[in-house]
Each structure stands twice: as structure tokens, then as C-alpha cells.
Amino acid sequence: MTSNGLVGSSPNRVGGRDRVTGAQQYVADIHLPNELHAKLVKIEEARARIISIDTTKAAQVPGVRLILTPDDLPHPMPRFGPQYQDRPVLAVGEVKYHGEPVAAVAADTREAAEEAVALVQVEYEALPGVHTIDAALDPDAPLVQDPSSRSGDPFAYSNIRTEFNFGWGDISAVEGEADYVIEREYEFPMVTHFAIEPHAFIAEPDGDELNVWSTIQHPYLLQKILAKMLDLPLSKLRIFAPDPGGGFGGKQHAKLEPLVSYMAMKAGRPVRLVMSLEETFQAVRRSSTRVRVRLGLTSEGDMVFSDIETNYLIGAYVDIADRVAGKSSYVAAGPYRIPAVKIVGRTILSNTTPTTAFRGFGVPQITWARESTLDEAALELGIDRLDIRRRNLPEKGFEFIPGDLPADGDWSQTVDKAAELIGWDTPVPEGRGRGIAIGLKSGPTTGLSYSTVRLLVDGSALIFCGTSDMGQGARTVFAQIVAQEMGIPIESINVIMGDTATVPFDQQTSASRSTVLMGTSVYRACKEIHGKVKTMAARLHGADEVDIEVDSGTVRLTGEELPIVDVVREGLGPLGGEVIGNGEMRKEKEPDHPLAGSAAFFEFNCTAIEVEVDGETGEIQIVKHVTVGDVGTALNPQQVKGQDDGAAIMGLGHTLMEVIIHDDTGRIRNLGAIDYRIPTSKDLPLELISASIENKDGPGPYGVKGISEGSLLCTAPAVGSAVRDATGLVIRDLPLTPQRVWEAMRERDRA
Amino acid sequence: MSETIHIETTINGRDRAFEVAANLTLLDVLRDQLGLTGSKECCVVGECGACTVIMDGIPMNSCLMLAVEIDGRDVITVEGLATDGHLNALQQAFLDLSAPQCGFCIPGQLMSAHALLQRNSDPTIDDVNEALGGNLCRCAGYLQITEAVMVAAKAGKE
Numbered sequence: 001m002t003s004n005g006l007v008g009s010s011p012n013r014v015g016g017r018d019r020v021t022g023a024q025q026y027v028a029d030i031h032l033p034n035e036l037h038a039k040l041v042k043i044e045e046a047r048a049r050i051i052s053i054d055t056t057k058a059a060q061v062p063g064v065r066l067i068l069t070p071d072d073l074p075h076p077m078p079r080f081g082p083q084y085q086d087r088p089v090l091a092v093g094e095v096k097y098h099g100e101p102v103a104a105v106a107a108d109t110r111e112a113a114e115e116a117v118a119l120v121q122v123e124y125e126a127l128p129g130v131h132t133i134d135a136a137l138d139p140d141a142p143l144v145q146d147p148s149s150r151s152g153d154p155f156a157y158s159n160i161r162t163e164f165n166f167g168w169g170d171i172s173a174v175e176g177e178a179d180y181v182i183e184r185e186y187e188f189p190m191v192t193h194f195a196i197e198p199h200a201f202i203a204e205p206d207g208d209e210l211n212v213w214s215t216i217q218h219p220y221l222l223q224k225i226l227a228k229m230l231d232l233p234l235s236k237l238r239i240f241a242p243d244p245g246g247g248f249g250g251k252q253h254a255k256l257e258p259l260v261s262y263m264a265m266k267a268g269r270p271v272r273l274v275m276s277l278e279e280t281f282q283a284v285r286r287s288s289t290r291v292r293v294r295l296g297l298t299s300e301g302d303m304v305f306s307d308i309e310t311n312y313l314i315g316a317y318v319d320i321a322d323r324v325a326g327k328s329s330y331v332a333a334g335p336y337r338i339p340a341v342k343i344v345g346r347t348i349l350s351n352t353t354p355t356t357a358f359r360g361f362g363v364p365q366i367t368w369a370r371e372s373t374l375d376e377a378a379l380e381l382g383i384d385r386l387d388i389r390r391r392n393l394p395e396k397g398f399e400f401i402p403g404d405l406p407a408d409g410d411w412s413q414t415v416d417k418a419a420e421l422i423g424w425d426t427p428v429p430e431g432r433g434r435g436i437a438i439g440l441k442s443g444p445t446t447g448l449s450y451s452t453v454r455l456l457v458d459g460s461a462l463i464f465c466g467t468s469d470m471g472q473g474a475r476t477v478f479a480q481i482v483a484q485e486m487g488i489p490i491e492s493i494n495v496i497m498g499d500t501a502t503v504p505f506d507q508q509t510s511a512s513r514s515t516v517l518m519g520t521s522v523y524r525a526c527k528e529i530h531g532k533v534k535t536m537a538a539r540l541h542g543a544d545e546v547d548i549e550v551d552s553g554t555v556r557l558t559g560e561e562l563p564i565v566d567v568v569r570e571g572l573g574p575l576g577g578e579v580i581g582n583g584e585m586r587k588e589k590e591p592d593h594p595l596a597g598s599a600a601f602f603e604f605n606c607t608a609i610e611v612e613v614d615g616e617t618g619e620i621q622i623v624k625h626v627t628v629g630d631v632g633t634a635l636n637p638q639q640v641k642g643q644d645d646g647a648a649i650m651g652l653g654h655t656l657m658e659v660i661i662h663d664d665t666g667r668i669r670n671l672g673a674i675d676y677r678i679p680t681s682k683d684l685p686l687e688l689i690s691a692s693i694e695n696k697d698g699p700g701p702y703g704v705k706g707i708s709e710g711s712l713l714c715t716a717p718a719v720g721s722a723v724r725d726a727t728g729l730v731i732r733d734l735p736l737t738p739q740r741v742w743e744a745m746r747e748r749d750r751a
Numbered sequence: 752m753s754e755t756i757h758i759e760t761t762i763n764g765r766d767r768a769f770e771v772a773a774n775l776t777l778l779d780v781l782r783d784q785l786g787l788t789g790s791k792e793c794c795v796v797g798e799c800g801a802c803t804v805i806m807d808g809i810p811m812n813s814c815l816m817l818a819v820e821i822d823g824r825d826v827i828t829v830e831g832l833a834t835d836g837h838l839n840a841l842q843q844a845f846l847d848l849s850a851p852q853c854g855f856c857i858p859g860q861l862m863s864a865h866a867l868l869q870r871n872s873d874p875t876i877d878d879v880n881e882a883l884g885g886n887l888c889r890c891a892g893y894l895q896i897t898e899a900v901m902v903a904a905k906a907g908k909e
């Protein structure tokens with residue numbers, strides 16, 4: 001037996017070798033014989049009525065095989081979406097956001113497709129649109145979605161998509177107990193995922209079947225959506241989902257796969273569409289928000305009530321934005337003991353890029369407002385910012401959101417660790433400031449993950465599962481579980497993913513779920529193998545099964561311990577073969593729960609920051625950045641640190657530099673890498689420490705909880721708090737660019 | 752159809768002569784004509800570094816070069832780092848330190864780092880961050896990447 005790759009160690013990433021040799025195949029690296037290259041036809045307007053599309057000239061470009069316009073698609077136009085079927089395959093009648101495709105060309109070469117796209121003549125009339133919360137809520141605002149498509153919806157004649165109401169207790173009954181009430185409003189800007197791999201899709205008709213390659217995170221959801229649209233049985237629709245080159249939520253749901261599928265079926269040939277980075281910006285973004293927090297406290301700093309209103313500016317089609325808003329609003333009051341809470345959330349449609357899941361799933365936006373308001377309260381009450389949080393934290397096991405999972409960790413440990421690592425009790429060096437904030441996100445509320453583990457006669461193993469490994473390292477963790485349970489080296493394990501005809505169903509890869517939910521499934525598959533091995537050992541050794549134990553790679557008989565693989569080799573006999581285990585993990589819907597399911601676990605993080613602010617330029621230097629997560633158990637400490645560091649730096653992106661800018665008509669002005677900045681190796685904190693609290697108290701195998709999002713949940717308020725500490729400036733909008741900070745300093749000096 | 756030009760070049764240590772379309776970028780030709788898909792396409796404007804290759808010792812954004820520019824030059828792509836299936840010290844360090852997450856930026860990071868180590872076998876952390884400053888990693892494995900380059904530099908010295 002080897003200790004290599006066991007749970008709790010950090011073996012080399014499974015799939016890591018191909019990532020350093022260039023052999024890793026992403027969707028854009030895959031070519032099919034006879035393929036056509038697709039390009040999108042778009043117009044430079046955020047909202048316009050399409051009058052006509054003339055393809056005559058474009059069709060004459062040599063090599064052009066297909067030009068697809070809405071007229072070539074079924075009537076009425078097929079629509080799709082994970083929540084509402086509101087997104088058309090191509091814009092129909094009206095372009096509703098900048099970059100929405102109105103037609104598409106497929107040609108023998110990319111160049112021919114590009115040439116033809118430029119020759120498609122779209123006649124249109126620009127229409128006024130809405131791209132801010134205020135504009136969208138104006139009673140005279142043009143409606144983003146046609147009210148006739150929203151029959152029975154009380155908000156159909158407004159741009160409000162959905163209103164959510166959560167809470168407990170009665171604020172009016174307890175309001176009198178508050179010595180102090182603070183009310184603040186905070187804004188969070190539009191940002192985009194900017195995975196380095198732009199989205200890419202290929203569809204290939206194959207007799208009465210269709211094969212689709214996509215950079216998708218949820219192949220099985222894509223399969224379901226396409227099968228329904230194309231009226232194909234699931235068995236005839238095969239999704240290949242090679243490891244995405246970064247997802248961060250942006251690749252969860254179908255985007256242009258339906259279009260590419262229709263094109264391939266029409267052309268009778270494979271069609272590939274590799275989007276540009278600019279087009280990818282126009283396909284996914286995070287909801288921007290305006291959040292109002294009214295918080296009542298006693299003079300000692302005990303929270304009495306929290307009254308929160310969240311407004312999410314979503315795009316022209318909903319995608320998963322309603323779920324993002326609902327799920328994050330639900331935890332808006334944070335991980336605190338509060339007698340009365342009222343939360344009203346709202347999604348607001350606009351003529352902007354459809355918003356989707358993005359690491360943190362709405363929580364970073366809400367947390368920026370809540371934690372910053374709490375900070376302002378602490379300052380005014382003269383209470384230490386760490387103490388005000390500590391005193392309101394629930395004990396482990398306390399149902400801080402009535403009816404949901406109780407606090408599932410000893411969270412004060414996490415907060416104390418962050419405080420200790422930043423040196424909260426030590427004097428702040430001259431010219432600097434410190435801040436601290438807490439983030440909480442609820443994990444998956446439902447789940448269904450199947451897996452198969454095949455222990456082969458030579459002691460190697462195959463794992464089949466439908467998780468997408470987009471960098472979080474799922475393959476490695478599942479291989480570690482099998483290495484641990486079978487007692488085999490991790491190098492002898494292969495993890496098969498990303499093909500719906502090969503791997504069993506998995507609901508999705510999101511919400512930091514996979515180690516917990518698919519991990520449990522893989523663990524159970526191993527347990528099934530253990531059961532079969534026990535029967536085998538009983539037969540081979542003439543023993544009674546009750547006297548045999550199988551565990552962690554070992555078969556224990558009375559007076560004898562044998563490696564599982566030895567028993568299996570002997571037990572399989574001369575014909576060889578394998579032992580197969582199937583695993584299943586279900587987290588069912590809870591119909592009475594406001595989110596239709598309680599949290600499988602909470603992601604709990606505390607971030608502490610020390611900054612220096614340049615009084616001349618307004619530039620913020622992060623001197624020290626500490627992030628601590630309650631992870632239950634770190635199955636692979638190196639990967640946990642990688643996720644935490646990565647999320648922390650991503651959090652600095654939306655905190656310090658990232659913002660999508662629109663012109664007055666709603667066109668994006670900073671499309672692409674030149675004008676939209678994300679953190680580089682030159683933007684890092686001088687010191688970044690990611691630490692974990694491990695009490696083995698998670699619901700997954702070996703006590704694991706989900707990670708991967710925690711350390712960006714509260715980056716912004718921690719930085720904001722530190723900037724305030726350093727300068728006295730309260731800035732309630734992001735990003736904290738040098739310009740914004742400089743302007744705030746100048747205003748302060750004038751006053 | 753645009754004009755094609757005959758070029759003679761060395762790619763990953765191998766002399767090659769072939770025709771390229773005059774209007775194609777080096778990135779396109781590497782990926783689509785030569786099947787060297789390790790170099791990645793992201794921004795196509797020289798900002799992300801995913802397409803970085805080394806020409807005559809200098810890291811270049813292949814998305815900004817025409818393929819004809821490699822005529823008479825020596826080009827290394829990520830596929831040229833390993834020898835006979837053996838990872839070089841830099842690749843091994845990237846693997847050991849879990850520098851790649853999704854991996855999409857990694858070929859470009861490796862090429863910038865390889866070019867740095869070729870001209871400076873004893874870099875400081877600042878040298879590394881500077882040399883790799885044009886290689887974006889949205890997974891933000893920057894600390895692991897920098898550490899891997901430092902480890903490889905040390906390994907190279909021993």
C-alpha cells in the first residue's frame with residue numbers, strides 16, 4: 001500500500017500533466033472532419049427594432065454554406081433558459097441587449113464567415129432602452145420583456161421580474177429595543193467572468209443523433225434543454241464537456257448551443273463557434289446591485305433587527321439571475337443572531353447582458369452592503385469592528401435562519417484566526433488601515449450525483465462521474481477518495497468526465513458542491529465495492545461475512561489483514577474482470593422551504609485586510625490579505641489553498657478595478673482585455689495568507705464542506721473597511737479605483 | 752483566397768518548410784495548420800498572454816504576429832518544452848506546486864517563464880512577476896506560478 005494520494009495529502013493534480021505540456025484539449029482545440037466555422041451577426045445597438053435582414057451579398061462569399069436568420073428557425077421562435085424559457089435562439093423582432101446575435105453565418109473557413117458577416121445587411125431602428133436600476137424602474141420606462149409573454153405575472157407591466165420576501169420575527173415588535181438604527185445604501189457594479197477560455201461550441205449531426213461539444217459546466221442540464229428544444233430523446237443527444245478553461249459560474253447554462261445545434265442540423269455538417277473574448281463579455285456578467293440595509297442595534301452592539309432591500313439589475317433575459325437573487329437575498333442578514341429580519345429582494349430587467357451565476361452567487365454584492373453598514377454602525381457606536389461581529393455570531397448548532405441548517409461550524413474560530421493572522425490587536429502602522437468582514441453563503445439546496453467506480457483486476461481503477469473539472473481539482477479529490485478506500489496509488493486511477501454517453505447523471509457543478517455531493521457518491525460507490533469484496537473474502541477464506549471488515553484499502557479477517565486488491569485479484573479468478581461499485585447522492589427538494597431546499601452546508605469566511613492608501617494618487621496597496629475559511633476537512637490542502645488564493649484575488653478584482661462601462665444608449669464601452677482590467681501578477685497583495693479551520697464537521701466524506709467561493713464573499717467590505725480606517729473615507733460604490741478614492745479625498749479636503 | 756508565402760523556420764527544434772497564408776497570424780497557423788493547439792487564444796489583442804511563444808529567445812504574443820514573420824527564425828511553443836515525454840524542470844515545478852488550475856493560461860505562463868529563465872537563471876520574485884505580468888490567470892494561481900518559477904530556477908542551478 002502506498003500513502004501517495006490519500007485523503008488529506010496533496011498529490012499532483014490529476015490531469016495536471018496535460019495542463020503543463022499543452023496536451024489538454026479544450027473545446028476550441030477539437031476539430032471535426034468537414035466542419036464549418038460559424039460567426040455571429042450583431043448590431044451596434046443595445047436595443048433596436050429589426051426591420052429586415054438581407055443576406056444576398058453575404059451568400060455570395062465563396063465558402064459560405066449557411067446563413068441562419070430567424071426566418072430559418074421554427075415558428076414561434078424556440079426559447080430557452082434554466083428558469084424561464086425567455087431567451088430566443090436569435091433575436092426576434094427586437095435586439096434587447098448589446099451583442100445579442102441577430103443571425104449567424106457558417107462557412108468553410110473562419111475568414112469566409114467573417115467576410116460574410118460583414119456583408120449581412122441588417123436594417124434596424126434604434127430604440128430607447130434601460131440599463132440602470134433607476135431607468136428600468138421609471139414608470140415610463142420601455143418594457144424589456146413583452147408583457148404578453150408574462151401572462152398572470154403581477155409585474156408583467158413593469159421591468160421588475162420577481163420580488164422575493166424572506167425573514168422572521170417582527171421588526172415592529174422589537175424596534176423599540178434598538179438604541180441605535182442605521183440605514184445605508186451600497187452599490188455594486190457590473191463585472192464579468194473573464195474566464196481566459198472564451199466560450200466555444202461544436203455541434204455535429206450524426207444520423208438521427210446530435211453530438212454537442214461545449215465549454216459548459218452542467219452538461220446534463222444542457223442535454224435536457226437541447227433535447228426538449230430539438231425534440232430528441234436524451235439517449236440521442238450526446239454532450240461532450242471537456243474540462244472548461246475556467247468557468248466561475250459563467251459556463252453553467254446554455255448560451256449559444258441551441259443556435260449552433262440548429263445550424264449543424266440545417267447544414268448537415270458539424271458547425272463550430274468559438275466566441276471572441278468580446279462576445280464572451282456580451283454573453284455573461286454578474287448582476288449589479290443596489291442594496292439598502294437598515295440595522296437596529298443596542299448600544300452594546302447586539303443586533304436587534306435587520307431590514308434589507310436588495311435590487312439586482314439583471315439583463316434582458318433571466319438566465320439563472322432570479323435564483324442568484326433569491327438565494328443570496330435569503331442569507332442577506334448574514335451569519336448573525338438577529339431576532340427580527342425582513343428581506344425584500346427584487347430582480348430588475350434591463351437592456352444589458354443577461355446576468356448569470358458568478359462565483360459567490362450574488363453574495364459578494366449583498367455582503368459588501370451588509371458588512372460595510374455594520375462597520376459604519378460600529379464606528380458610530382464606538383465598538384471595535386471585530387467585537388461587534390464576534391458578539392453577534394451564533395454558536396454552532398444555533399438556527400440563525402429559522403427552519404434552515406443551523407450554524408454548521410464553530411465560526412468564532414474562523415474569525416479569531418483571521419484576527420490573529422492580521423494582528424488585529426497590534427497597533428496599526430502609521431499611514432495604514434485595517435478592516436475585517438465576514439461572508440456567508442449557503443451551499444447547494446438540492447443535488448443528485450451518480451458515479452461509478454470500477455476496480456480493475458490489476459488493482460487500478462476508473463471513476464466515472466459527471467462533474468466538470470474547471471480548475472477546482474475535482475478529478476484529484478475523487479481520485480484521492482478512491483485511492484484511500486481501495487488502497488491503491490493515485491497514479492493508477494483514471495477519472496472519466498465530460499461525456500453524457502459515458503458517465504452517469506450529475507445535476508451540476510456549482511455552489512462548491514462537488515466534493516461534498518459527488519464526493520459522497522464516489523465514497524458510496526467505494527463502499528459498494530467494499531461490500532462485494534467482503535463477500536469475495538468470505539468465499540475465499542471460508543469465513544463468515546460478519547467476521548470480516550473492509551475499510552480504507554484493507555480486508556480484515558480474524559487474525560489476518562489483506563490488501564483489497566489482493567483479495568480482488570484472487571477472487572476474480574482466471575477470467576479476471578473487475579468489481580464495480582455505483583454511488584448515488586441525493587439531496588431532495590423541500591417544497592416548504594423558501595428556497596425549496598435547506599443548505600447542504602454553509603461556506604463561512606472571514607477576511608482581514610491591511611492597506612496603505614496613497615494620499616496623492618488614491619491608489620490602494622493591499623499590504624496584507626488574510627482569508628480564513630471553515631472547510632470541515634481539507635481533503636487536499638494544496639488545492640484548498642489554490643482555490644482560496646484564487647478567489648481572494650478575484651475578489652480584489654471587483655473591489656479595486658473591475659467594472660463594465662456603458663454609454664448612454666447601453667452599449668458596452670470597455671469590451672475586451674485592453675479596457676477591462678483584471679488582477680495580474682503585479683496587482684497582488686504584498687502578503688496573502690489563506691488559512692483553514694478544520695473540525696471535520698462537514699456533511700461530505702471525511703467531514704468535508706464545500707469551498708471555492710468563500711474567500712471572495714467579503715473581500716470588498718474588508719478592503720472598504722481598511723480604507724476607511726486608513727483615510728476616514730466612506731465610499732459606498734465599487735470599484736475602489738484610484739480615481740474614485742482620489743475624488744473622495746479631494747471632496748473631504750474641500751469640506 | 753489570400754496569397755501564400757513559403758517560409759522556412761525551426762519549430763520546437765525541428766526544421767520545417769511550408770506555405771502560409773500571408774494574412775494569418777502565427778497563432779492561427781500554429782493552432783489550425785500545424786495542429787499545435789497548446790498555444791491558446793483568448794483576447795487576440797496582446798493583453799492576456801495565453802498565446803505566448805518564444806521566438807529567438809524572446810516571448811511574443813503569437814496573436815499579434817503574422818505567421819510569415821517566423822521565416823528564418825527559431826520558435827518554441829509549449830509543446831517544445833518536454834523532451835521525449837519528460838517534463839522539463841519548469842513544467843515539473845508547475846505540476847508539483849499545483850500552479851495550473853483550469854490550465855488555460857498555463858502554456859503562455861510557461862513560455863514567458865521559460866524565456867525569463869533562459870536570459871536570467873537567478874531571478875528575484877519581482878523579476879518573475881514582472882516577466883509574467885502580461886500573462887493573465889483568472890483562476891489567479893499567481894502565487895503558485897511565481898513559486899514554481901522560483902523552484903525551477905533553483906533546480907536549474909543545481
Ligand code: FES
Pocket residue numbers: 791792793794795796797798799800801802803812813814815
Ligand atoms: S490571445 Fe494573444 S495576448 Fe491574448
Ligand code: FES
Pocket residue numbers: 196245246471850851852853854855856857887888889890891892
Ligand atoms: S489556470 Fe485558469 S486561467 Fe490560469
